[in-house]
Amino acid sequence: xxxxxxxxxxxxxxxxxxxxxxxxxxxxxxxxxxxxxxxxxxxxxxxxxxxxxxxxxxxxxxxxxxxxxxxxxxxxxxxxxxxxxxxxxxxxxxxxxxxxxxxxxxxxxxxxxxxxxxxxxxxxxxxxxxxxxxxxxxxxxxxxxxxxxxxxxxxxxxxxxxxxxxxxxxxxxxxxxxxxxxxxxxxxxxxxxxxxxxxxxxxxxxxxxxxxxxxxxxxxxxxxxxxxxxxxxxxxxxxxxxxxxxxxxxxxxxxxxxxxxxxxxxxxxxxxxxxxxxxxxx
Amino acid sequence: xxxxxxxxxxxxxxxxxxxxxxxxxxxxxxxxxxxxxxxxxxxxxxxxxxxxxxxxxxxxxxxxxxxxxxxxxxxxxxxxxxxxxxxxxxxxxxxxxxxxxxxxxxxxxxxxxxxxxxxxxxxxxxxxxxxxxxxxxxxxxxxxxxxxxxxxxxxxxxxxxxxxxxxxxxxxxxxxxxxxxxxxxxxxxxxxxxxxxxxxxxxxxxxxxxxx
Numbered sequence: 001x002x003x004x005x006x007x008x009x010x011x012x013x014x015x016x017x018x019x020x021x022x023x024x025x026x027x028x029x030x031x032x033x034x035x036x037x038x039x040x041x042x043x044x045x046x047x048x049x050x051x052x053x054x055x056x057x058x059x060x061x062x063x064x065x066x067x068x069x070x071x072x073x074x075x076x077x078x079x080x081x082x083x084x085x086x087x088x089x090x091x092x093x094x095x096x097x098x099x100x101x102x103x104x105x106x107x108x109x110x111x112x113x114x115x116x117x118x119x120x121x122x123x124x125x126x127x128x129x130x131x132x133x134x135x136x137x138x139x140x141x142x143x144x145x146x147x148x149x150x151x152x153x154x155x156x157x158x159x160x161x162x163x164x165x166x167x168x169x170x171x172x173x174x175x176x177x178x179x180x181x182x183x184x185x186x187x188x189x190x191x192x193x194x195x196x197x198x199x200x201x202x203x204x205x206x207x208x209x210x211x212x213x214x215x216x217x218x219x220x221x222x223x224x225x226x227x228x229x230x231x232x233x234x235x236x237x238x239x240x241x242x243x244x245x246x247x248x249x250x251x252x253x254x255x256x257x258x259x260x261x262x263x264x265x266x267x268x269x270x271x272x273x274x275x276x277x278x279x280x281x282x
Numbered sequence: 283x284x285x286x287x288x289x290x291x292x293x294x295x296x297x298x299x300x301x302x303x304x305x306x307x308x309x310x311x312x313x314x315x316x317x318x319x320x321x322x323x324x325x326x327x328x329x330x331x332x333x334x335x336x337x338x339x340x341x342x343x344x345x346x347x348x349x350x351x352x353x354x355x356x357x358x359x360x361x362x363x364x365x366x367x368x369x370x371x372x373x374x375x376x377x378x379x380x381x382x383x384x385x386x387x388x389x390x391x392x393x394x395x396x397x398x399x400x401x402x403x404x405x406x407x408x409x410x411x412x413x414x415x416x417x418x419x420x421x422x423x424x425x426x427x428x429x430x431x432x433x434x435x436x437x438x439x440x441x442x443x444x445x446x447x448x449x450x451x452x453x454x455x456x457x458x459x460x461x462x463x464x465x466x467x468x469x470x471x472x473x474x475x476x477x478x479x480x481x482x483x484x485x486x487x488x489x490x491x492x493x494x
Contacts, residue, residue: 087445
């Protein structure tokens with residue numbers, strides 16, 4: 001189950017402890033009703049979020065900003081729904097999905113085989129392949145192979161950490177991999193010179209480098225398997241109608257160019273994303 | 283540190299102060315009731331108080347908050363984050379305050395209570411004029427201590443999505459990528475709040491110490 005939560009393993013432990021299949025009759029009774037019908041009747045789609053995942057979802061001077069907000073605004077318009085975001089720390093977001101605090105989760109999370117066993121993903125909205133953040137002015141890290149023998153950090157229980165470990169094993173000598181609970185700490189250690197690089201998904205670290213160009217620079221050559229970001233929903237039968245409708249809305253944005261325009265706005269680059277990830281490489 | 287960032291942190295500090303004050307006062311009232319139960323003659327009441335105290339002191343506050351927020355909906359009670367936060371802090375601190383108060387009451391010197399009886403005071407008069415004032419004096423420093431602990435423990439409410447000082451600092455640090463100065467500023471604000479609490483406690487101590 002390694003690599004389950006995007007950040008913390010706590011998410012898994014929490015959902016196993018609190019949000020197992022409807023254990024009590026009250027939960028079971030509520031579970032029977034079709035979620036799409038309920039959402040349509042209320043006119044509100046509730047979306048769990050964490051506000052700490054720039055450039056998808058963050059607070060810009062106290063105001064919620066990022067690709068997620070723009071994308072869900074379009075989605076809400078297409079589906080005729082008002083979007084209501086419920087902000088929680090990431091380790092509380094998946095348990096919240098299981099306990100019915102909201103209808104789906106914006107995240108996004110890297111689409112992986114392990115996660116697909118428990119959750120249903122929307123069509124991908126961006127690439128999640130690994131790239132490397134280095135210190136500004138570092139001329140020794142130019143290709144992924146240059147990581148050999150160096151100290152590189154990444155986030156615990158992330159798909160990107162797995163990719164880093166796998167790639168590092170092909171190098172001689174392998175990189176020294178440091179694991180962090182929170183990417184913010186990894187970036188701080190990079191700034192302080194305790195590590196020379198941080199491996200994370202390209203959209204995330206491209207944004208970090210753009211925010212602090214005097215401190216950080218991007219080695220944009222991706223490494224490891226190609227992977228994608230998607231939003232997260234439940235697999236239960238009563239959620240199928242809702243998730244089908246959301247999938248349709250995302251695919252419509254993908255085909256009419258709105259998704260590409262949003263990527264350009266938030267990542268300053270665009271990604272070729274497939275319609276659906278049926279069997280992820282990670 | 284820009285003014286915009288500082289004003290966000292100040293707003294977070296306001297949330298932290300508000301939920302802490304409400305919880306400590308609510309917890310004191312509930313704690314008095316539980317303390318009363320634990321000193322009662324009825325064995326059932328004493329048992330209830332003992333179970334309450336052992337549960338809320340024994341289960342970590344973080345777990346209590348997660349249960350209130352994520353598990354109660356399964357029983358049909360869907361609390362918003364802020365309600366779960368205040369309820370969790372109140373229920374938890376009530377257990378500690380009840381024990382502190384009980385300690386104060388059982389430590390009122392038996393001779394004073396006896397003296398009250400000899401001069402002809404009723405049980406009610408002995409409670410209001412002898413036992414309660416002395417217990418209050420004995421327990422005030424511990425209650426102030428508890429208020430400071432709750433103010434700091436309130437940082438846990440970020441787990442149910444309340445934008446308190448800690449969560450605000452995390453939000454800021456994850457978008458400006460300057461965690462050290464952001465958390466240092468948050469720490470300074472916690473310290474300021476607790477200096478105020480400590481000062482208020484010392485003032486209260488002088489008030490109740492009068493007429494000694």
